[in-house]
Amino acid sequence: MIFDAHCDVLYRLQNEDGRQFEDEHSLHVTYSQLKKAGSRVQGFAIFLSPLLPPSERFRAALEQVNIFYEKIIKPHADIKLVTSKKELLRLNKNEIGAMLTLEGCEAIEEDPLKLNILYQLGVRSVGLTWNRANALADGVMEPRGAGLTAFGKKIVKKLNEWRMWTDVSHLSERAFWDVIERADYPIASHSNCYRLCPHARNLTDEQIKALISKGGVIGLTFVPFFVKKAGSVSPSDVLKHVEHLCELGGEYHLGFGSDFDGIDETIPGLNSYRNYEQWGELLSKHYSAKQTARFLFYNFANRFPN
Template identity: 50%
Template sequence: MRIFDAHCDVLYQMWLDPTIEFADSPKLHITYKRLKEIGGKVQCFAIYIPEQVRPESRFEVALEMIDIFYKRVLAPSPLLKFVRTRDDINALKDNEIGAMLTLEGCDAIDNSLIKLSTLIRLGVSSVGLTWNYANFVADGILEERGGGLSTFGKDVVRELNRSYLWTDVSHLSIQGFWDVMELADFPIASHSNSFTICKNRRNLQDEQIYALINKNGMIGINLYPPFLSTRPKITISDMLKHLDYICSLGGEYHVGFGSDFDGFSETAKGMENYSCYEVIIDSLLKHYSENQVSRFLYKNFLEHIPR
């Protein structure tokens, strides 16, 4: 069964440690080998600029990660193909895997639409507006001020609309989320869960889930344990609760997976790396039809690509 994973931090890990090879490094949750073995069809690779990078260096670090994407991820992986549109993905051969480039947080662009346009020209297909804190675009979910989109932030969303790109609200403040709902043509939450099921600030409240569904958006289930449950021992059943709940709110055609693999070190039992998708598929097929499982794993995100 095909898998579309809307978020991982492989590029960040490879930027931190230049010795890591994407082919089969034991330091990575997602590798070329695992994508081939488990049925990966589309993998989104995020550009994430860590907080410790000085503001004046952040755009350059974004360029370095893009260079890693093309030279150290794509080039040595013959079956991995760069994609950015639905047609690109549909044109993949049966044994080929699509690789999409995304931006996690607009810290890298400062207050410059030129920098944003440059990243888009280099292949970025989805833009997360913030990480957890504030930047020129908006406040993140952990910023105490809780502000929404700035004037510049609204310009960014309009540019994403014009470019037919996803506007990603994962990590965004609550006010910022509602500002995006008013402006964005193609909103998603690439790696966020249900706040009702697990009361972590990074998760989405019911009203936010309803809003994304009504805007024909997508929600990617995140496998990071603190976003799944507050219980000490977390398993795949905890992940299923989030998917079941989002479906109960009307999200059957608006939910998929954004694992967040390689963005964390603490993993849940049975979800230690990309290979867990085999177990996830088996678990889903016990509760849902094959067509529904195919939607959750692949078709829903594919059908919501803006172009």
């Protein structure tokens, strides 16, 4: 069983004419791949192009929600929307849970009602920013590096009330610490270890330890340049991030958020969802069956919101 916390297939289905969720050869995540590789829960991110003008953002987010229901949920009787741990536990053996997530709050601008609407539509994990600044916080690529705004603090409080995940991936370091101070349910859906690959999108040892202390989960990602700074990248390099997280006390706080369909470059051997089978086999050569199952599924599933 696999719980992958982050993919961007909704964005591709929205912006690439003719793409279908069954399109095996052009997408990293497809229906057949999820079935064959043993998916149990897949996080489907709502991600907006940073080039969209503000007046078009919320509508674009709603379009992706519509794609989620019309192209992923409705045509496939064995893919079920999951909005709570109770619904996750009710999944039958051959069913896949589909979770809506929000990658950056650019869609809501400064209107909490829009977030309320997305919550009612099924969103259960919220990343406050993408890479730049918005009304809530600065992202990792914003030179200013500021923390949460007053509105951002208000939204984190609302996420706590709704028992939703607050996703720290993409936040500036100062905003990260603001979230850790306030969020009841923080996670990093798709980030790696800065100690092994010093990229701004990765987490320092101190950040990782803080997430662990708050009961969060870090979803290691398969983005090549988040895995290794230079040179060829292999699944064994991702394994080093697993090892490092475990060394920091993360055995029960480690999962995966592939970022499939959100990346142009992939790691040979981790090119698409179908490779999760081989990835699980590699993990099982280095860790026990129980540890491997925790990494692939239970660490995220046990902390599912609501």
